[in-house]
Amino acid sequence: MENRYPQMIGPSPGTCEIVEFKEESDSVQCYRGANPSSSGFKADGIDGKNLMIKSRRNYFLEDDLNRLFEAIDLKASTRGLGLSLQKGTGPSQRNALKKPIRVGLSQASGIGISEPVSLKQALRGLCLSQKAELAAMKRLSKPASVVSEAGTIKRLYRAVVVEASESGLSLNEGKGSLLEISLVPEKSTPNSSEKVSESEQTLGTKASNKNVHTSPQFAVATTAEVTLVQTSQDEIVPESTEVRGKTSKGELDRKGKLKCAPPTSSSNTGNKISEIEEIVPVSKEVGRKISKPQLGQKDKRKTEPSPSSSSTGSKISNSTSTSPCLVIKPILRNKKFVKKKGDQVTTSASSSSNTCNEVDSDLGPSTSKLVCRTHNCSWNNVSKESASPACSSTGRSTEVNSSKVDFSATKPDFNSNTCNRNRTVCPKGNESSRSKGKGEFSQSSKSSIGEYSSSTSISEESNLSASSSGGNRPHMSKDLRWEAIRHVQMRYGGLGLRHFKLHKRLGCGDIGTVYLAQLTGTNCLFALKVMDNEFLESRKKMPRAQTEREILQMLDHPFLPTLYSHFTTDKLSCLVMEYCPGGDLHVLRQRQPSRSFSESAARFYVAEVLLALEYLHMLGVVYRDLKPENILVREDGHIMLSDFDLSLRCAVNPTLLRSSSSIIEPTKRFSGPCAESHCIDPFCLQPSWAQVSCFSPRLVSTTAKNRKLKSDLAAQVSPLPQLVAEPTSARSNSFVGTHEYLAPEIIKGEGHGSAVDWWTFGIFLYELLFGKTPFKGPGNEETLANVVTQSLKFPEGPIVSSQARDLIRGLLIKEPENRLGSVKGAAEIKQHPFFEGLNWALIRCTTPPELPKSSDLGVPVLASHKESKCLEFKASGEHLEFELF
Numbered sequence: 001m002e003n004r005y006p007q008m009i010g011p012s013p014g015t016c017e018i019v020e021f022k023e024e025s026d027s028v029q030c031y032r033g034a035n036p037s038s039s040g041f042k043a044d045g046i047d048g049k050n051l052m053i054k055s056r057r058n059y060f061l062e063d064d065l066n067r068l069f070e071a072i073d074l075k076a077s078t079r080g081l082g083l084s085l086q087k088g089t090g091p092s093q094r095n096a097l098k099k100p101i102r103v104g105l106s107q108a109s110g111i112g113i114s115e116p117v118s119l120k121q122a123l124r125g126l127c128l129s130q131k132a133e134l135a136a137m138k139r140l141s142k143p144a145s146v147v148s149e150a151g152t153i154k155r156l157y158r159a160v161v162v163e164a165s166e167s168g169l170s171l172n173e174g175k176g177s178l179l180e181i182s183l184v185p186e187k188s189t190p191n192s193s194e195k196v197s198e199s200e201q202t203l204g205t206k207a208s209n210k211n212v213h214t215s216p217q218f219a220v221a222t223t224a225e226v227t228l229v230q231t232s233q234d235e236i237v238p239e240s241t242e243v244r245g246k247t248s249k250g251e252l253d254r255k256g257k258l259k260c261a262p263p264t265s266s267s268n269t270g271n272k273i274s275e276i277e278e279i280v281p282v283s284k285e286v287g288r289k290i291s292k293p294q295l296g297q298k299d300k301r302k303t304e305p306s307p308s309s310s311s312t313g314s315k316i317s318n319s320t321s322t323s324p325c326l327v328i329k330p331i332l333r334n335k336k337f338v339k340k341k342g343d344q345v346t347t348s349a350s351s352s353s354n355t356c357n358e359v360d361s362d363l364g365p366s367t368s369k370l371v372c373r374t375h376n377c378s379w380n381n382v383s384k385e386s387a388s389p390a391c392s393s394t395g396r397s398t399e400v401n402s403s404k405v406d407f408s409a410t411k412p413d414f415n416s417n418t419c420n421r422n423r424t425v426c427p428k429g430n431e432s433s434r435s436k437g438k439g440e441f442s443q444s445s446k447s448s449i450g451e452y453s454s455s456t457s458i459s460e461e462s463n464l465s466a467s468s469s470g471g472n473r474p475h476m477s478k479d480l481r482w483e484a485i486r487h488v489q490m491r492y493g494g495l496g497l498r499h500f501k502l503h504k505r506l507g508c509g510d511i512g513t514v515y516l517a518q519l520t521g522t523n524c525l526f527a528l529k530v531m532d533n534e535f536l537e538s539r540k541k542m543p544r545a546q547t548e549r550e551i552l553q554m555l556d557h558p559f560l561p562t563l564y565s566h567f568t569t570d571k572l573s574c575l576v577m578e579y580c581p582g583g584d585l586h587v588l589r590q591r592q593p594s595r596s597f598s599e600s601a602a603r604f605y606v607a608e609v610l611l612a613l614e615y616l617h618m619l620g621v622v623y624r625d626l627k628p629e630n631i632l633v634r635e636d637g638h639i640m641l642s643d644f645d646l647s648l649r650c651a652v653n654p655t656l657l658r659s660s661s662s663i664i665e666p667t668k669r670f671s672g673p674c675a676e677s678h679c680i681d682p683f684c685l686q687p688s689w690a691q692v693s694c695f696s697p698r699l700v701s702t703t704a705k706n707r708k709l710k711s712d713l714a715a716q717v718s719p720l721p722q723l724v725a726e727p728t729s730a731r732s733n734s735f736v737g738t739h740e741y742l743a744p745e746i747i748k749g750e751g752h753g754s755a756v757d758w759w760t761f762g763i764f765l766y767e768l769l770f771g772k773t774p775f776k777g778p779g780n781e782e783t784l785a786n787v788v789t790q791s792l793k794f795p796e797g798p799i800v801s802s803q804a805r806d807l808i809r810g811l812l813i814k815e816p817e818n819r820l821g822s823v824k825g826a827a828e829i830k831q832h833p834f835f836e837g838l839n840w841a842l843i844r845c846t847t848p849p850e851l852p853k854s855s856d857l858g859v860p861v862l863a864s865h866k867e868s869k870c871l872e873f874k875a876s877g878e879h880l881e882f883e884l885f
């Protein structure tokens with residue numbers, strides 16, 4: 001018997017099989033063969049107890065098995081392998097005996113298939129009863145199959161781990177693959193492929209089937225893709241809804257466009273129309289929360305016939321016969337569109353835009369988009385609260401609108417010889433004739449100079465987009481006027497003067513005359529700038545006209561004009577621009593009680609101008625002709641910087657500026673009394689972070705202290721590099737601008753760059769606050785001399801804050817390289833304390849300064865220009881004839 005239990009633990013198949021079997025039934029495992037009752041083995045501790053219990057429970061079977069073990073051992077020993085168990089095995093031996101558990105486990109993978117066969121044979125060889133055999137088999141086969149599965153998984157795991165490690169993957173990386181392989185393979189692959197095909201259909205993607213079936217990564221990708229589809233579908237309605245809500249704030253046209261693009265459509269045909277369709281229901285829904293289920297409603301709208309749609313339909317057909325504009329309607333509308341019409345008409349009627357009134361009623365939903373744009377902050381407020389302090393301009397705008405737009409007005413006297421615009425001189429006019437025309441408010445002595453010479457950094461036209469499509473102007477892309485223009489272009493093969501009805505002349509400039517023009521058949525109003533080609537050629541002003549057109553084509557900014565279209569005839573070049581009904585800041589200033597703006601109003605206007613200039617600079621445009629006459633006021637009170645014929649186009653090379661003193665640098669350069677260390681002016685609230693010496697300690701306010709603290713902290717922390725994307729190094733030698741606004745470097749002919757705009761910006765702020773420019777002399781020559789030689793002085797009144805004066809000082813530094821903004825552009829100016837607390841990002845939603853009553857505004861002042869010829873038109877039959885005089 002001793003020999004039957006050799007103390008050798010070997011990796012024999014028999015041993016392993018037993019281990020597995022015992023493992024399934026109990027933790028005692030290998031000791032099962034040493035039944036204490038039969039073999040005299042005495043187990044101690046827990047193992048012993050378990051063994052006892054087990055022994056009682058499986059007594060008969062154990063007998064059989066003991067016999068079986070014997071047979072196996074015999075068999076194994078004949079092969080020189082076997083498990084040795086001995087009676088009276090000592091502790092060390094018992095310890096050794098535990099090993100097979102681990103060994104068995106580790107070797108389990110090899111036992112599943114072959115061992116039951118040898119066991120069966122062994123059982124038969126012992127002539128066990130069939131019942132015992134079956135019982136044994138049952139017990140053996142059960143764990144065997146479990147072991148087999150577990151073994152397979154382990155085998156796979158190892159195989160993968162090995163594979164992964166061979167292929168250079170870390171274990172963690174491999175785990176990802178392992179999961180894919182072990183869980184996805186046969187069952188999930190078809191699903192994946194199914195999902196993929198779904199997603200292909202949905203998204204129009206071209207996923208490779210090969211990848212679907214073979215790549216473990218694909219399973220992840222597919223899942224992600226499907227999730228994405230689901231997500232986007234889920235989100236279409238609420239997102240669009242959001243967008244619409246936000247669109248009404250004038251903020252998310254872009255998003256709206258993105259979101260409104262139907263994800264199921266692979267074609268972009270009719271994209272524009274579909275965008276409109278998406279917008280329409282929302283216009284009605286503004287102020288409501290649309291829940292997800294509205295996805296269904298959306299579809300419903302498409303199919304459901306609606307009473308309003310039929311009525312609208314009849315309206316369309318009626319109007320179509322008479323108006324080309326109305327032919328647009330079927331194009332613009334779809335069923336959804338039509339269904340919402342009734343509401344839209346109401347809405348647009350209450351907050352109508354002056355520019356497209358007729359379209360408001362006819363193309364209601366789209367008009368709501370327009371309203372969304374022009375009343376970008378009022379929309380929600382109108383819906384929800386009817387008024388908001390932040391956007392109270394709506395009412396005023398409507399008022400201005402109604403007074404400004406008068407389609408029943410008698411035909412203006414276009415042939416009148418008054419050409420009194422912009423404080424400039426008309427060819428036939430002079431100062432006295434101008435004052436005759438529009439009185440005191442319209443006079444401006446400022447005329448733009450446009451003597452070009454060489455400019456060193458005019459860029460190629462490569463970055464100019466010639467497209468006049470609204471798609472390139474995200475901030476205006478929802479504007480109905482695009483559609484109206486496009487419709488005419490499509491219908492008539494082009495746009496011409498004959499498609500416009502000219503109402504009045506808005507102004508006459510150096511290169512052209514601007515008219516208020518209505519697109520025939522619509523109520524869409526435009527500012528139509530008409531230039532005489534021959535005149536431009538003869539005066540060598542063609543490049544200016546071209547520059548202006550090219551710049552206008554690039555613009556897409558709320559404070560800059562939109563160019564809808566342009567066309568040229570043999571005689572004329574015309575720009576179809578956004579109409580600005582509020583007059584210009586020069587006129588507006590003259591209407592102020594003290595002929596100057598309050599500081600807060602000035603701050604608002606210069607802030608918006610600053611943003612417009614910053615944008616222009618980033619596009620590589622140095623504006624060069626800033627003056628109140630060129631700042632037009634929109635109906636909502638926000639501004640629009642106009643007139644680009646003197647602008648310089650140049651290359652912008654964005655640079656990353658690393659500065660250790662980015663904050664204090666600008667004001668260190670400030671000149672003026674406060675630069676002196678002995679300054680004791682109590683009103684001199686110089687920014688403490690810059691000019692501490694200006695303050696006696698007692699005068700430092702808490703705010704100033706805080707600023708100082710912040711500044712000190714900022715100085716300790718190394719400042720972040722700053723990206724400057726303005727043409728700070730551009731140079732031109734042209735003598736351009738307006739005398740009172742000309743920068744010293746232009747006058748001196750030293751060459752100039754973008755810093756000229758910061759000089760003019762300083763003059764502009766000065767004029768808004770003090771009602772005059774700082775260097776104006778009795779004549780232009782004296783003015784120019786003053787600009788170069790005279791130091792800056794502030795008048796005693798009106799009282800203006802030291803921050804404002806400090807900013808002006810910084811901007812009117814005669815050396816351009818020391819001027820505020822010359823190094824870091826607009827960002828440097830924005831940081832000035834004069835703008836402290838101003839939310840730059842939301843300024844377009846800020847309530848603009850109050851405009852004079854609408855009756856006071858009247859028709860924008862027509863001004864004359866010293867050297868310009870005004871184009872006057874007369875109607876001759878269906879054609880317009882322009883005459884230069």
Ligand SMILES: Nc1ncnc2c1ncn2[C@@H]1O[C@H](COP(=O)(O)OP(=O)(O)OP(=O)(O)O)[C@@H](O)[C@H]1O
Nearest residue numbers: 448506507508509510511512514527578579580643
């Ligand atoms: N979009 C507009 N909306 C309303 N009025 C406008 C618009 N554009 C121009 N005007 C009016 O027409 C006048 C002349 O326009 P503009 O300044 O563009 O002409 P210009 O010939 O380029 O003049 P400049 O001599 O200043 O270069 C302006 O002063 C302004 O009053």
